[in-house]
Amino acid sequence: MRPPYFFEIGEIMLLKPHLKLNRITDINMRHLDYLGVDTLLLDVDNTLSTDHGTVLTKGLTEWIERMKNDGIKLVIVSNARKERVRPFAEKLGLKFIGLGLKPLPFGYFRGVRYVSSKRRSTAIVGDQIFTDILGGRLSGVKTILLTPIKLENKFSFKIRRKLEKLVFKIYKIKDFEEKNI
Ligand SMILES: [Mg+2]
Numbered sequence: 001m002r003p004p005y006f007f008e009i010g011e012i013m014l015l016k017p018h019l020k021l022n023r024i025t026d027i028n029m030r031h032l033d034y035l036g037v038d039t040l041l042l043d044v045d046n047t048l049s050t051d052h053g054t055v056l057t058k059g060l061t062e063w064i065e066r067m068k069n070d071g072i073k074l075v076i077v078s079n080a081r082k083e084r085v086r087p088f089a090e091k092l093g094l095k096f097i098g099l100g101l102k103p104l105p106f107g108y109f110r111g112v113r114y115v116s117s118k119r120r121s122t123a124i125v126g127d128q129i130f131t132d133i134l135g136g137r138l139s140g141v142k143t144i145l146l147t148p149i150k151l152e153n154k155f156s157f158k159i160r161r162k163l164e165k166l167v168f169k170i171y172k173i174k175d176f177e178e179k180n181i
Pocket of ligand 1: 043044045046047126127128
C-alpha cells in the first residue's frame with residue numbers, strides 16, 4: 001500500500017479537459033451526447049477568432065446555425081472587455097458575458113443562468129487550460145479544450161503555453177480519437 005502522503009498528480013483532474021478537439025467547428029452532436037450537455041459556453045480569443053482578431057473562424061456561422069437548429073443553447077463567456085465581445089455576439093446572434101474573470105466560477109454560473117440551463121448539462125469551450133478548463137472544472141461544468149487557432153506573441157502567453165504542454169504530457173492528452181466515443 002502506498003503511504004498516505006504519496007502525491008500522484010495524474011489524479012488531480014482540475015486541469016484535464018473532458019474532450020480535446022482541434023477547432024470549435026469540429027464539435028458535433030455525438031460529442032455533446034457523449035458529454036451529456038445541451039449548453040455551450042464559448043470563449044472568444046483563439047476559439048471564435050484569433051487572439052485579438054475580428055475575423056470569425058472558418059465555418060463558424062454555419063456551425064452556430066446547426067447547433068441552434070439542434071436545440072443547443074449557446075452563450076459567449078469571455079475574459080475580454082464587453083466592447084471586444086459585443087461585435088461577436090451581435091454577428092452570431094448570441095448572448096454574452098464580458099469580463100468573465102475565468103478561471104473564477106462566477107462567469108460560468110452567470111452564463112448558465114443566462115440561458116436558463118443547468119451546470120451538469122453545460123460545457124465550456126475554450127483554448128486555455130489555466131482559464132477555460134480550470135474554471136470549468138471549478139464550476140462543475142464539462143470542458144472542451146481546443147487547439148489555439150494561432151499562437152500569441154506575448155511573452156506571458158509563451159510561458160502559459162509552455163506550462164500547458166507540461167499538463168498535456170502529465171495527462172497524456174491527445175487530440176480527440178473517434179474510437180473513444
Ligand atoms: Mg481564449
